[in-house]
Amino acid sequence: MATVPRMNxxxxxxxxxxxxxxxxxxxxxxxxxxxDARLTHFxxxxxxxLQRAPKHVMRMKALAAxxxxxxxxxxxxxxxxxxxxxxxxxxxxxxxxxxNARLTPEGRRTVIRATPEHIATxxxxxxxxxxxxxxxxxxxxxxAILPGLDPERRLTRLFDGDxxx
Amino acid sequence: MATVPRMNxxxxxxxxxxxxxxxxxxxxxxxxxxxDARLTHFxxxxxxxLQRAPKHVMRMKALAAxxxxxxxxxxxxxxxxxxxxxxxxxxxxxxxxxxNARLTPEGRRTVIRATPEHIATxxxxxxxxxxxxxxxxxxxxxxAILPGLDPERRLTRLFDGDxxx
DNA sequence: TGTTTATAGTTGTTGCGACAACTAATGGAG
DNA sequence: CTCCATTAGTTGTCGCAACAACTATAAACA
Numbered sequence: 001m002a003t004v005p006r007m008n009x010x011x012x013x014x015x016x017x018x019x020x021x022x023x024x025x026x027x028x029x030x031x032x033x034x035x036d037a038r039l040t041h042f043x044x045x046x047x048x049x050l051q052r053a054p055k056h057v058m059r060m061k062a063l064a065a066x067x068x069x070x071x072x073x074x075x076x077x078x079x080x081x082x083x084x085x086x087x088x089x090x091x092x093x094x095x096x097x098x099x100n101a102r103l104t105p106e107g108r109r110t111v112i113r114a115t116p117e118h119i120a121t122x123x124x125x126x127x128x129x130x131x132x133x134x135x136x137x138x139x140x141x142x143x144a145i146l147p148g149l150d151p152e153r154r155l156t157r158l159f160d161g162d163x164x165x
Numbered sequence: 166m167a168t169v170p171r172m173n174x175x176x177x178x179x180x181x182x183x184x185x186x187x188x189x190x191x192x193x194x195x196x197x198x199x200x201d202a203r204l205t206h207f208x209x210x211x212x213x214x215l216q217r218a219p220k221h222v223m224r225m226k227a228l229a230a231x232x233x234x235x236x237x238x239x240x241x242x243x244x245x246x247x248x249x250x251x252x253x254x255x256x257x258x259x260x261x262x263x264x265n266a267r268l269t270p271e272g273r274r275t276v277i278r279a280t281p282e283h284i285a286t287x288x289x290x291x292x293x294x295x296x297x298x299x300x301x302x303x304x305x306x307x308x309a310i311l312p313g314l315d316p317e318r319r320l321t322r323l324f325d326g327d328x329x330x
Numbered sequence: 331t332g333t334t335t336a337t338a339g340t341t342g343t344t345g346c347g348a349c350a351a352c353t354a355a356t357g358g359a360g
Numbered sequence: 361c362t363c364c365a366t367t368a369g370t371t372g373t374c375g376c377a378a379c380a381a382c383t384a385t386a387a388a389c390a
Binding site for chain 4: 205207234235237238241242245260261262263
């Protein structure tokens with residue numbers, strides 16, 4: 001490996017900001033959702049994806065892609081949500097290897113009830129404290145970094161309509 | 166609670182970028198450090214803080230602040246690192262409630278050996294894929310968001326010289 | 331000085347995520 | 361048609377983080 005130059009002031013400042021955000025923001029989001037809806041942030045995103053999908057159904061595979069997670073992780077999380085009656089699983093007709101995950105009415109109520117307070121938190125912690133220009137900058141920075149983190153391009157096709165059933 | 170307006174396109178795009186980064190970047194950093202040095206990102210940051218401190222010693226309290234963590238978490242992590250011979254603990258003389266954590270020579274070797282590959286990864290994943298202007302933007306965005314996440318201002322005084330012993 | 335309150339740290343329990351191993355069904359290649 | 365590789369998903373184990381409960385020392389106060 002060739003020698004890697006140390007970071008300069010500008011780079012260090014940016015990197016420190018970024019890892020601090022990485023450490024603190026997820027904790028803040030999880031804390032609010034846990035308190036108000038007994039959900040992790042990941043569970044909230046998962047339920048939201050199902051809520052937006054046609055008929056509130058997605059294949060596990062598509063749901064894993066949409067939430068940028070692995071199938072093992074998703075399977076465990078869905079098992080827990082199923083135990084709480086928020087999601088139900090049933091085998092997919094067209095491909096009998098596949099499983100569909102569907103939001104139950106109770107699950108819909110949960111996500112609908114949790115959303116306002118969550119959005120308020122996101123606004124309070126992030127959106128309201130940065131300028132509109134900075135919002136665009138965040139999106140652009142994400143567009144620059146994410147492709148390199150996401151070799152299989154899972155997140156990037158979130159809304160390209162790969163739905164199940 | 167007053168009604169919270171839904172997010173517009175601009176806000177959603179920024180928010181999606183941000184939570185995607187929050188999900189994927191830590192995993193990528195942990196994976197590299199785990200593979201090359203059997204360290205979590207948190208452990209690497211911790212060792213680096215000790216490495217930079219005078220005499221490679223800090224009080225647990227100061228180390229918790231510097232790594233933006235809680236004392237319980239830190240205590241567990243230091244216990245593990247101590248078991249691997251990378252850190253040692255000893256009671257603080259001036260305040261017998263306190264404990265000092267000191268980097269061992271082996272710990273110093275570990276962090277020194279891990280750093281080049283880690284910096285290379287940070288460059289490859291983040292620094293090299295954004296523009297210099299975007300680096301400044303990241304720092305500015307962090308400055309805007311972090312104070313609201315960090316009520317006790319732990320991170321912000323990382324280098325204000327609150328060292329131990 | 332004796333009592334209370336605050337500070338510093340450790341430990342135990344619980345829950346989630348990562349990884350590996352496994353089952354089951356599909357799609358090709360011969 | 362059969363065999364094999366691939367795909368979809370589940371399950372078990374292990375490691376780490378969060379939270380609560382606890383100990384011990386120091387500081388505040390009366």
